[in-house]
Amino acid sequence: MLRAEQLLRVLPGEVPVTLVDGVSLDIQRGEFVCIMGPSGSGKSSLLYLLGLLDTPTSGRVWLDGEDTSVYGENELANRRLEKLGFVFQFHFLLAEFSVLDNVTLPMLRLGRMDETAARRRGIELLERLGVAEHHPKFPHQLSGGQRQRVAIARALANDPLVVLADEPTGNLDSASGATVRGILQDLTHQMGKTVVAVTHDPAFAAAADRRIGIVDGKIDVGWRPGAM
Numbered sequence: 001m002l003r004a005e006q007l008l009r010v011l012p013g014e015v016p017v018t019l020v021d022g023v024s025l026d027i028q029r030g031e032f033v034c035i036m037g038p039s040g041s042g043k044s045s046l047l048y049l050l051g052l053l054d055t056p057t058s059g060r061v062w063l064d065g066e067d068t069s070v071y072g073e074n075e076l077a078n079r080r081l082e083k084l085g086f087v088f089q090f091h092f093l094l095a096e097f098s099v100l101d102n103v104t105l106p107m108l109r110l111g112r113m114d115e116t117a118a119r120r121r122g123i124e125l126l127e128r129l130g131v132a133e134h135h136p137k138f139p140h141q142l143s144g145g146q147r148q149r150v151a152i153a154r155a156l157a158n159d160p161l162v163v164l165a166d167e168p169t170g171n172l173d174s175a176s177g178a179t180v181r182g183i184l185q186d187l188t189h190q191m192g193k194t195v196v197a198v199t200h201d202p203a204f205a206a207a208a209d210r211r212i213g214i215v216d217g218k219i220d221v222g223w224r225p226g227a228m
């Protein structure tokens with residue numbers, strides 16, 4: 001489903017900084033994978049490369065059997081919109097749009113649905129995430145946990161193959177964090193989505209099908225969650 005082949009990401013400069021250093025991995029359809037490791041080890045940088053939000057210095061990312069290194073910026077943006085969903089630590093909902101409009105926006109951008117169908121699907125997704133009654137509100141009127149659920153609904157808008165999450169529970173209290181973690185887990189087990197999450201949360205590590213340790217930009221097979 002998602003394959004990284006010898007990914008290298010170096011920030012050029014007088015003293016070049018290596019963010020990701022030769023990472024190869026294969027993530028299967030329906031897998032729930034956690035990327036873990038010490039702060040500053042390159043986890044988010046790796047996630048951005050896997051999510052086609054950043055371009056590797058060398059190496060390539062395969063998504064759904066396609067080599068994405070051959071794509072230009074427009075094609076990459078289309079693949080992101082169509083095949084990937086993103087959830088970040090900060091929700092990045094648009095403040096001036098209602099909850100429902102935030103969720104329908106990616107559908108309307110992809111252009112495969114008219115507004116009525118998009119609104120119907122938006123409500124369904126919000127229902128699935130238990131926040132449908134908040135659909136006319138604006139993001140600032142919701143709690144952190146509710147906003148993160150809306151962000152997950154938005155990530156699912158175009159029925160992506162893979163959901164990529166960067167510290168999705170990092171800003172939440174433990175109860176909301178547990179809810180969001182359970183939702184992400186259900187995405188794999190009940191909806192067959194592939195979920196790749198960067199997290200410091202040991203409960204996430206316990207829930208995942210597989211944990212990938214990253215230390216100094218490299219996969220460290222010996223890394224264990226306790227070693228943060």
Ligand SMILES: Nc1ncnc2c1ncn2[C@@H]1O[C@H](COP(=O)(O)OP(=O)(O)OP(=O)(O)O)[C@@H](O)[C@H]1O
Nearest residue numbers: 011017018019037038039040041042043044045046
């Ligand atoms: N644009 C940038 N310019 C300079 N250094 C950067 C830049 N982006 C990332 N870094 C550095 O690269 C390293 C990897 O960063 P990254 O955010 O991927 O780590 P991380 O493992 O996700 O960290 P954390 O767990 O603290 O979020 C860090 O040392 C960071 O300071």
